[in-house]
Amino acid sequence: MDSWIHPALFFFIGSLLIPxxxxxxxxxxxxxxxxxxxxxxxxxxxxxxxxxNFLGTTIVVGRVDKLSLIxxxxxxxMAFLGALYAxxxxxxxxxxxxxxxxxxxxxAIFAGDYLTLFIFWExxxxxxxxxxxxxxxxKSIDAGxxxxxxxxxxxxxxxxxxxxxxxxxxxxxxxxIGQSGAGxxxxxxxxxxxxxxxxxxxxxxLPDAYPEATVEGAVLMCAFTTKTAVYVLARGxxxxxxxxxLGTAMTVYGVFxxxxxxxxxxxxxxxxxxxxxYMVAGVGIGTExxxxxxxxxxxxxxxxxxxxxxxxxxxLYMTGTAKLSKLGGLYKYMPLTMIFYVVGAISISGFPFFxxxxxxxxxxxxxxxxxxLILLSLMNLAGIGTFLSVGLxxxxxxxxxxxxxxxxxxxxxxMLWAMGLTSALCFIIGIYPDALxxxxxxxxxxxxxxxxxISEMLQILSFTGLVxxxxxxxxxxxxxxxxxxxxxxxxxxxxxxxxxxxxxxxxDSYWGELYRVLGLKVLFKNADIxxxxxxxxxxxxxxxxxxxxxxxxxxxxxxxxxxxxxxMGFAVLFLVLIVWFIIRGM
Amino acid sequence: xxxxxxxxxxxxxxxxxxxxxxxxxxxxVIFDVxxxxxxxxxxxxxxxxxxxxxxxxxxxFLLIKVGKGIAHQFLSKDEDFYG
Numbered sequence: 001m002d003s004w005i006h007p008a009l010f011f012f013i014g015s016l017l018i019p020x021x022x023x024x025x026x027x028x029x030x031x032x033x034x035x036x037x038x039x040x041x042x043x044x045x046x047x048x049x050x051x052x053n054f055l056g057t058t059i060v061v062g063r064v065d066k067l068s069l070i071x072x073x074x075x076x077x078m079a080f081l082g083a084l085y086a087x088x089x090x091x092x093x094x095x096x097x098x099x100x101x102x103x104x105x106x107x108a109i110f111a112g113d114y115l116t117l118f119i120f121w122e123x124x125x126x127x128x129x130x131x132x133x134x135x136x137x138x139k140s141i142d143a144g145x146x147x148x149x150x151x152x153x154x155x156x157x158x159x160x161x162x163x164x165x166x167x168x169x170x171x172x173x174x175x176x177i178g179q180s181g182a183g184x185x186x187x188x189x190x191x192x193x194x195x196x197x198x199x200x201x202x203x204x205x206l207p208d209a210y211p212e213a214t215v216e217g218a219v220l221m222c223a224f225t226t227k228t229a230v231y232v233l234a235r236g237x238x239x240x241x242x243x244x245x246l247g248t249a250m251t252v253y254g255v256f257x258x259x260x261x262x263x264x265x266x267x268x269x270x271x272x273x274x275x276x277x278y279m280v281a282g283v284g285i286g287t288e289x290x291x292x293x294x295x296x297x298x299x300x301x302x303x304x305x306x307x308x309x310x311x312x313x314x315x316l317y318m319t320g321t322a323k324l325s326k327l328g329g330l331y332k333y334m335p336l337t338m339i340f341y342v343v344g345a346i347s348i349s350g351f352p353f354f355x356x357x358x359x360x361x362x363x364x365x366x367x368x369x370x371x372x373l374i375l376l377s378l379m380n381l382a383g384i385g386t387f388l389s390v391g392l393x394x395x396x397x398x399x400x401x402x403x404x405x406x407x408x409x410x411x412x413x414x415m416l417w418a419m420g421l422t423s424a425l426c427f428i429i430g431i432y433p434d435a436l437x438x439x440x441x442x443x444x445x446x447x448x449x450x451x452x453x454i455s456e457m458l459q460i461l462s463f464t465g466l467v468x469x470x471x472x473x474x475x476x477x478x479x480x481x482x483x484x485x486x487x488x489x490x491x492x493x494x495x496x497x498x499x500x501x502x503x504x505x506x507x508d509s510y511w512g513e514l515y516r517v518l519g520l521k522v523l524f525k526n527a528d529i530x531x532x533x534x535x536x537x538x539x540x541x542x543x544x545x546x547x548x549x550x551x552x553x554x555x556x557x558x559x560x561x562x563x564x565x566x567x568m569g570f571a572v573l574f575l576v577l578i579v580w581f582i583i584r585g586m
Numbered sequence: 587x588x589x590x591x592x593x594x595x596x597x598x599x600x601x602x603x604x605x606x607x608x609x610x611x612x613x614x615v616i617f618d619v620x621x622x623x624x625x626x627x628x629x630x631x632x633x634x635x636x637x638x639x640x641x642x643x644x645x646x647f648l649l650i651k652v653g654k655g656i657a658h659q660f661l662s663k664d665e666d667f668y669g
Contacts, residue, residue, distance in 0.1 A: 255649070256649070256652075256653050259649055259650065259653040259654075260653045260654060260656075260657040260661065260662070331590075331593055332590065335589040335590055335593075336589075339589065368629070371628070371629065373629060373631065376631070377631075377641070380638070380641065380645070381641075381645045381649070384641075384642060384645040384646050384649060385645075385649050388646055388649060388650070451621045452621065452625075452632075455614070455617060455618045455621055455638075456638045458614055459614055459615070459618060459636065459638040459639045459641075459642055460638050460641060460642040460645075461642070462610070462611055462614055462642070463611065463639050463642030463643045463646070464642050464645075464646040465607075466611060466643070467642075467643055467646035467647055467650070468646065471647070471650050474650055474651075474654055475650060475654070478662065479665060480657075480662040480663060480664065480665065481662070481663055481664070481665050481667060482657060482661045482662055482663070483660075483661050483663060483667075490668055
């Protein structure tokens with residue numbers, strides 16, 4: 001079969017159609033988009049599609065192999081669950097931003113060259129930021145701008161690396177890079193990828209922005225950005241030692257913050273850093289088992305992390321807060337939400353019969369196999385912290401603990417269905433891991449259910465539980481926020497403003513004074529001459545051009561309505577125009 | 587609702603629940619000692635019975651103490667710290 005439809009197309013076209021339909025048709029369309037894309041992935045054959053020459057380099061839009069397919073599977077499944085969870089959202093722009101975000105991440109994983117990857121990479125950043133902005137309060141708008149600036153910085157690292165790489169090798173083919181031959185270009189690309197994977201110290205954007213996103217947007221964001229980055233790292237940089245070390249450091253760093261954090265969704269955001277750390281470490285270890293583990297863990301992680309964000313989002317949606325210090329006793333009002341959340345929590349912790357157990361352990365086992373006991377014990381330490389914070393702390397203080405004066409109900413049906421389905425998937429992967437293992441890029445010999453492994457995990461988790469209940473008073477959530485690396489760029493920004501106000505503007509005003517005294521006389525004289533020239537000659541030649549410019553200005557003024565929807569609409573229109581010009585030019 | 591009743595039942599028998607969980611922990615350690623009989627792994631972590639029990643206790647204790655300690659020393663700030 002030679003024909004191949006890029007699954008991103010369903011999302012791009014679909015999101016443009018959503019504003020034009022209403023009621024049941026709209027619901028149907030929102031769910032149909034991911035269903036079509038899942039079917040598309042199901043019939044897809046391995047191969048190279050959509051390859052053409054552009055300005056002397058080969059562009060590959062569709063590289064389909066086992067590595068890109070497993071990510072396509074989980075991305076499209078997640079797209080369906082996310083759409084179901086967000087069905088009640090009325091803003092068309094929210095759905096459109098989500099679909100553009102998902103579509104572009106699919107574009108990124110099928111890209112066979114750096115240029116295509118870069119374009120989708122940037123669309124991802126610029127569409128996902130709307131999922132933060134749609135929360136529409138000042139904190140979210142600020143966090144969104146920081147998110148965007150950091151990603152633009154990462155994109156620039158990637159872009160510079162890409163250009164230097166093209167200069168060095170003469171092509172833009174995106175394939176495995178060996179650690180020994182890697183120089184500045186490769187490491188710049190690596191830095192751009194690492195920023196999206198929230199590798200420390202480039203991680204602060206994640207716990208800064210995700211907890212400020214909309215309830216439904218956060219569910220999508222936690223799945224796609226970091227996992228697209230894991231994919232490109234697994235594709236380009238397996239076996240890089242720096243990734244093994246930083247990845248393991250991430251696992252512990254994330255849980256450390258999760259233990260002390262108060263906001264439910266921020267706890268979960270720090271756990272993304274921790275869990276992606278396992279994947280990055282797996283890529284860094286670079287053996288077949290480790291890479292399989294990284295992919296399997298990405299798959300499992302997307303589902304249970306989305307489930308956790310759905311649960312926390314449901315609490316935020318129904319009670320208006322996600323702060324643990326203000327919650328408590330919710331099991332009475334939201335028992336189903338609690339059960340689904342707990343399924344996510346024991347999946348992420350790696351309890352036997354749930355998905356984390358069969359995926360995370362592959363990476364831990366690969367560290368064991370390579371005799372890297374420090375990595376192994378740090379990963380297991382992070383496992384303790386995972387259960388401690390996501391499993392015990394959040395569950396205890398939000399759903400049990402001291403009863404807070406909050407009355408809540410279960411969330412809308414579509415949210416419950418999305419959580420229920422995701423829970424079922426976490427359980428199915430746990431009891432039937434072969435369903436996941438057969439999608440992995442390398443053949444799997446690893447068996448998760450050995451007595452040793454079950455005993456190891458149960459000991460770690462159960463005794464974590466014991467210590468938790470002994471020290472539970474110490475863990476009481478506090479109404480505080482915790483400093484992180486964003487301190488530096490937030491204060492960096494302020495330092496820049498200070499320089500601007502106190503240095504540049506002072507120089508500017510002196511300069512202005514000098515100009516006023518000395519320059520003005522000369523200028524007047526000059527102006528006289530050029531006025532005459534302008535009036536007699538230029539106006540004669542290009543009569544009416546000034547009026548034309550004023551007219552365009554009027555149109556632009558109308559475009560700037562200050563509404564997010566309108567901006568997005570124009571941005572999309574503009575994008576379509578650019579694409580049309582490129583195609584016409586070819 | 588059934589789920590609610592189950593939880594209420596457990597909460598009203600908290601003492602029995604505690605005892606059951608302690609018994610479970612003891613069984614877990616015995617189980618690990620048993621499966622280590624006659625097994626020889628590559629590394630020391632594989633050969634010490636109940637190694638991960640100790641690891642779990644010490645690790646969890648350290649995470650809470652060190653985490654909260656550092657937080658109270660200098661990481662924790664008021665919610666409106668950045669303004």
